[in-house]
Amino acid sequence: MFTKKEAYNVAIAGATGAVGGAMLETLARRNFPINGLRLLASERSVGKKIKYQGKEYVVELLSKDAFGGIDFALFSAGASRSLEFAPAAAAAGAIVVDNSSAFRMDPEIPLVVPEVNPHAIARYSKRGIIANPNCSTIQMLVALKPIYDKVGIKRIVVSTYQAVSGTGTSAILELQKQVEDYAAGKPLTRKVYPHQIAFNCLPQIDSFLDTGYTKEEMKMVNETRKIFEDDRIGVTATAVRVPVFYGHSESINIETERKISAAEVKKLLASAPGVKVVDEPSLSQYPLAIAAEGEFETFVGRIREDESIAKGINMWVVSDNILKGAALNTIQIAEQFFKG
Numbered sequence: 001m002f003t004k005k006e007a008y009n010v011a012i013a014g015a016t017g018a019v020g021g022a023m024l025e026t027l028a029r030r031n032f033p034i035n036g037l038r039l040l041a042s043e044r045s046v047g048k049k050i051k052y053q054g055k056e057y058v059v060e061l062l063s064k065d066a067f068g069g070i071d072f073a074l075f076s077a078g079a080s081r082s083l084e085f086a087p088a089a090a091a092a093g094a095i096v097v098d099n100s101s102a103f104r105m106d107p108e109i110p111l112v113v114p115e116v117n118p119h120a121i122a123r124y125s126k127r128g129i130i131a132n133p134n135c136s137t138i139q140m141l142v143a144l145k146p147i148y149d150k151v152g153i154k155r156i157v158v159s160t161y162q163a164v165s166g167t168g169t170s171a172i173l174e175l176q177k178q179v180e181d182y183a184a185g186k187p188l189t190r191k192v193y194p195h196q197i198a199f200n201c202l203p204q205i206d207s208f209l210d211t212g213y214t215k216e217e218m219k220m221v222n223e224t225r226k227i228f229e230d231d232r233i234g235v236t237a238t239a240v241r242v243p244v245f246y247g248h249s250e251s252i253n254i255e256t257e258r259k260i261s262a263a264e265v266k267k268l269l270a271s272a273p274g275v276k277v278v279d280e281p282s283l284s285q286y287p288l289a290i291a292a293e294g295e296f297e298t299f300v301g302r303i304r305e306d307e308s309i310a311k312g313i314n315m316w317v318v319s320d321n322i323l324k325g326a327a328l329n330t331i332q333i334a335e336q337f338f339k340g
């Protein structure tokens with residue numbers, strides 16, 4: 001049972017990572033009412049000091065005993081750590097919001113984007129865990145939800161252009177080093193990705209399944225159906241890693257149930273929560289990854305009718321994958337418990 005308080009005890013599992021760091025920044029930017037903060041990571045980081053709002057915190061070991069007195073436990077330390085430690089955090093009384101893929105498709109665990117299906121949070125109490133969707137799913141559904149509600153969506157065809165920060169700090173450093181080595185005329189080395197990522201596009205995110213799809217692509221298919229509570233919606237995805245540091249871009253084509261014009265879509269999205277329309281082709285204004293970096297919104301542009309079918313729309317959707325795709329969405333889920 002959740003009880004409202006003036007301020008809450010918050011634990012971050014994976015506090016030293018790319019997402020964990022963004023969680024700290026986002027808590028501060030949103031004035032999240034914090035009483036105590038516990039920063040957890042692996043033994044590699046134990047004893048490391050991290051500043052939050054002028055106060056120094058010492059990183060502690062992520063363990064099953066680390067969650068006593070915690071109100072919200074925010075997990076971003078990888079799926080296997082979530083499987084191992086999130087149930088213990090929930091058993092200790094914390095509300096767990098998990099960023100990994102560990103629990104997303106568990107029917108007893110809500111999978112939530114606050115702008116899309118906030119009602120699903122009510123079912124959290126069974127297991128004490130709420131799952132944060134994959135970054136690519138979140139921004140796609142923030143942009144599509146108003147259209148889905150207005151005219152219905154039969155089918156989604158999406159191709160993603162995903163930033164390296166989605167893989168974590170090691171991938172950010174790998175892209176940076178490859179670019180520096182290239183400029184210095186040195187041979188390039190790789191460790192994180194199966195191929196050079198600098199000046200390249202890799203049509204593989206996560207591992208391949210027997211069907212020929214990657215797990216990342218199937219996350220978008222299955223999570224969309226769960227969040228929209230619609231098993232009939234067709235979704236097909238191609239997920240591509242591109243040499244961008246922050247900000248995932250998506251080319252989205254939808255077939256709607258009823259006809260909607262591009263002008264109507266623009267109008268609908270102009271007042272949609274969490275969305276900002278940037279769509280002035282004559283001025284070369286459209287959503288860009290470098291402009292989305294550090295922002296909370298999902299940016300939508302290049303809105304146009306698909307002239308190859310009777311009821312289709314194309315659009316370009318960009319958001320900061322570490323913020324709305326991970327840290328921000330997680331914190332918005334926690335805020336649902338005490339807001340309003």
Ligand code: NAP
Nearest residue numbers: 014016017018019041042045076077078100134135168169
């Ligand atoms: P990262 O930069 O590589 O950071 C990983 C974090 O996990 C670090 O704090 C690391 O601590 C911690 N960690 C790793 N192994 C651990 C262990 N055995 N015990 C305790 N802590 C451990 O990765 P990231 O980009 O922040 O992503 C972290 C996770 O968040 C991902 O694995 C994924 O599950 C999830 N994620 C979700 C989305 C989404 O789409 N919603 C997007 C990105 C990430 P040390 O510093 O001590 O190693």
Ligand code: 3JM
Nearest residue numbers: 078079080100101102134135166
């Ligand atoms: C984004 O446990 C792991 O190796 C985590 C891999 C990972 C995931 C995941 O599957 O949880 C890295 C980046 C995600 C995600 O959001 O699905």
